[in-house]
Amino acid sequence: MNSERARRCLPVILTAAFLLPGCLEQETTTTIHPDGTCERVIVIRDDGPAFPQGIFPIAVDSSWDTTGVRVRDSGNQYQWTLTKRFRSYDDLAREYAGVGDTGKIHVEVRVEKRFRWFYTYFEYGETYARYSRFNLIPPSAVLNEEEILRYTYGDTSRVLKEKVEEWEARNLFEVLYAPMVRRAGELRDTVLASTLASHKEEFFRLLETAEKRDSFADSLLARFVPNASRKDLFHDGQITEAGVDAVTELAVQVCGTGSLRELKGELRAGWKASEAVLFDELGPEEKGETFTNTVVMPGIVLETGAPEVKGSTVSWKFERNRLSLHDYEMRVESRTVNVWAIVVTGILVLGLLAVVFAVPMFSMRRNTALTPSA
């Protein structure tokens, strides 16, 4: 899951840590009651007994009923269940509005009830704000608006996936390359700065097209340090000093100028920084996160963008990386029938229809009765 994502993020920066298996699964079920109250149940499955630290903001306080149990027959997997009943829809909205900048995703919940005599309409909206550490290159630099939305809402086409991979890779590369460009500016070396600018794309392509880090390491070994081994270049998931030397030589070869060796320190710093950004992007536990948001609405569902609708229950399921480009918006509208209003209206209409027919008849009869005496 996330290891797959890590693999495609500029492969040469991939570290062994990303290959850890496991996935944080979070299921949120919100039940909207027609009386204005609602209930939210959050179920989280994770490996290990420690309370999971995903990016979804969860306020573990006394107002939430929290239980954590080990899942049978699933190794070391634990399931945490958090339940809270809200006295009003606004209380649910306030639960997340109050969460500050805690490094979690910003969640906005809106629930509205509209009484329209015959029917009562319920509208539920929840938005998970865009969450990504890749912020140097905006998604719009690589993808158009339609592609961004399609990817966000679950498009799995290969062409689109490749574009997103390119955007991620470009962001990582930007982190890696920026210290060198900055240093060249500080040195007031215009030739070096322009060399870096003109060979930037070439260098990026070289790193991006490396299928695996091992093969990249082999190619470096073969070209620059024939007497060393892979471990000498990348050790414990980190680039070594020899690895930095080899990549610097690669940069020198690409750019065609030996003055790049002066920027070896910046290359090292950039490489480390890009590793850190990738760690952050993949999450604190370097695992994937899957969100399932289920909403149980009162009445029948009229409108929703959810891919799955079963009766009055709508569900969205997506992985964390779907939040990297755009806000993820979930919306559903449902309707309940006000039977009492229909009965009252029926009686009223029948009364009016009685008036429609009875009054003229009565008037005409009275008029007919009066005419002879007149």
Added chain:
Amino acid sequence: MTCDQAREVIALTRPGETSETETRALTEHLGSCAPCTRLYRNALSLNEKIAALRAVEPVLEDPEGLVRSVMQIVDETHPAQRPTSRGRRASRLRGRDHDAVAPAAGFRTSRIAFAVAAAIIAVFLMQTTMDARKLAALELRLGRITVGTAVAGIVEPGQVLELIPRGEARDRLLAMLRSGALRTSLNDQGVRAYLESMSNAAGVPPALSSRSGLRLTVQVQDQAEIMKTIDSLLTKGGNAHEQ
């Protein structure tokens, strides 16, 4: 001018209604005829009074009093046929006969009641229709799966079949399209697997679609690819969505 002719001209003596010749002849005649002169003076006096009356605007000082007095006379004349207050108002405004007012008021009440009832029913129908539309759109969307980067447009089942070589799979697909059973033969898993295999094929359009609201937009590479995926598709079963 004789006296008879003079009286005719005197009768027409208003500004602009007699010619200069007639006026001159009349003046000559009046100089020698005392009765015609008196008649002429009376005519002039009458014209002046009529002109004064024209300048006066009629003012009704006590309209309610007038109505009361009229109604009193009516009550005294036909006590049993006194109309309702609304009828009286109508009679005052329209000057209609009281006998016609009572049924008119009844019809008006009836019309108002009918309008209110119709408005209530219209609101109900409007709300229900709008909701039904939303529901239909949702059903359509849930039945339509659009995946892939190429949205090349919708083609008819016949065009789809042209992409598929003749054989058992094509016959089965044709039968399903004709019977409208294709929609219910797809389940989530089947569609996903189908589309996944389609989107894995690097290639160009076209789109593949069916009628009855189901739309499959996929990328296809060649006929063999279509055959393979159609074949796997036909082996799937179940409902796409429940609503």
